[in-house]
Amino acid sequence: VRVAVVGATGAVGRQFVSILEERSFPVDELVLLASERSAGMRIPFRGRDLTVQALSDQGLGGVHLALLSAGGDVSRRMVPSAAESGTVCVDNSSAFRMHPDVPLVIPEVNGQVLDADPRPRIIANPNCTAIAVVMAVGPLHRVAGLTSLIVSSYQSVSGTGMKGVRELVEQVEKLHGQEEELSHPERGALPIGEVFPRTIAYNVIPQCDQFVDGWTIEERKLAAESRKILDLPELRVAATAVRVPVVVGHSVSIHATFSGPLSPADARRVLAEAPGIRLVDDPERGEYPTPLDVAGIDDVLVGRIRQPEGEPNTLLLFACDDNLRKGAALNAVQIAERLYAS
Ligand SMILES: NC(=O)c1ccc[n+]([C@@H]2O[C@H](COP(=O)([O-])OP(=O)(O)OC[C@H]3O[C@@H](n4cnc5c(N)ncnc54)[C@H](OP(=O)(O)O)[C@@H]3O)[C@@H](O)[C@H]2O)c1
Numbered sequence: 210v211r212v213a214v215v216g217a218t219g220a221v222g223r224q225f226v227s228i229l230e231e232r233s234f235p236v237d238e239l240v241l242l243a244s245e246r247s248a249g250m251r252i253p254f255r256g257r258d259l260t261v262q263a264l265s266d267q268g269l270g271g272v273h274l275a276l277l278s279a280g281g282d283v284s285r286r287m288v289p290s291a292a293e294s295g296t297v298c299v300d301n302s303s304a305f306r307m308h309p310d311v312p313l314v315i316p317e318v319n320g321q322v323l324d325a326d327p328r329p330r331i332i333a334n335p336n337c338t339a340i341a342v343v344m345a346v347g348p349l350h351r352v353a354g355l356t357s358l359i360v361s362s363y364q365s366v367s368g369t370g371m372k373g374v375r376e377l378v379e380q381v382e383k384l385h386g387q388e389e390e391l392s393h394p395e396r397g398a399l400p401i402g403e404v405f406p407r408t409i410a411y412n413v414i415p416q417c418d419q420f421v422d423g424w425t426i427e428e429r430k431l432a433a434e435s436r437k438i439l440d441l442p443e444l445r446v447a448a449t450a451v452r453v454p455v456v457v458g459h460s461v462s463i464h465a466t467f468s469g470p471l472s473p474a475d476a477r478r479v480l481a482e483a484p485g486i487r488l489v490d491d492p493e494r495g496e497y498p499t500p501l502d503v504a505g506i507d508d509v510l511v512g513r514i515r516q517p518e519g520e521p522n523t524l525l526l527f528a529c530d531d532n533l534r535k536g537a538a539l540n541a542v543q544i545a546e547r548l549y550a551s
Pocket residue numbers: 215216217218219220221222242243244245246247248264265277278279280281283301302303335336337367368369370371372532533536537
């Protein structure tokens with residue numbers, strides 16, 4: 210397969226390159242594309258250094274499979290014409306996720322939509338937080354029928370790309386040695402960068418993306434995408450998305466209600482068997498998911514499974530995914546694997 214990674218120098222793009230290598234995806238030729246800023250940069254793949262090319266010079270002509278993570282504007286510009294010419298485009302941006310003709314896919318949850326005939330040429334990869342939530346509740350929905358979700362997220366700075374990670378690191382360095390002052394900070398003196406609306410070091414920010422009518426775009430995405438992936442247009446979802454000073458790994462606290470009873474023990478049995486999930490649920494022994502435990506691994510970690518007293522249809526769960534791997538590049542490569550396996 211002649212594969213192009215569009216946005217190859219980014220946080221997600223770099224993961225694409227390593228995951229294609231790790232999983233021995235049948236790549237005959239790999240074309241690495243980014244903006245003109247990084248043309249000429251070299252990225253290792255299968256023991257060789259490949260040169261990054263500027264997307265503007267190259268286009269996607271002759272590419273069988275394009276894995277895109279260069280933002281919505283690039284995807285909107287490139288994807289329709291590339292798909293028209295026969296390139297299968299798996300897109301990580303939000304540009305096509307809610308398009309009625311574009312499947313939004315987590316292979317373990319609704320991978321069957323990829324088997325349609327003719328095969329889709331544009332496939333959208335869901336939002337990284339939606340993936341964590343739907344991976345955790347999807348298997349439970351199959352046995353008990355999900356009716357509502359209340360979610361709070363704790364999202365890492367790499368969710369905004371490499372620039373978000375740089376901003377956190379810079380602020381931590383600036384505040385080094387001022388730990389005492391942080392108990393009564395001089396607000397005007399706190400470092401503010403360009404990515405996050407407030408200081409992210411030693412802080413949490415209940416804003417991911419812009420506000421529209423009181424909700425952030427991230428919160429709306431989480432609701433709309435969960436409904437689409439689970440094929441539950443009536444699902445009630447209320448989300449609060451929060452940015453935290455974690456480098457990699459999104460966490461979600463989930464309050465899920467089902468149409469029938471589901472005990473924590475049954476939920477554990479179901480999740481223990483579910484593909485792509487690792488159950489980490491022995492809190493007395495300190496075993497529960499954390500972002501540092503999920504960073505760099507493929508599975509979504511799920512734990513802290515509890516039932517509120519007198520609510521047999523409701524469960525509380527805590528889950529973490531690596532937002533750059535299962536939340537982005539790994540999920541997209543799994544989509545490609547399913548398309549090319551058939
Ligand atoms: N980070 C996550 O957790 C995550 C998860 C799911 C989906 N996504 C989505 O994936 C996309 C990329 O995210 P990221 O976190 O990897 O961002 P990032 O670290 O900022 O990387 C962006 C990549 O896009 C390239 N790029 C930007 N403008 C371009 C242009 N005009 N033409 C060609 N290439 C261009 C950049 O190239 P240069 O190096 O040349 O600037 C870089 O390779 C976004 O749509 C994001 O919403 C991200």
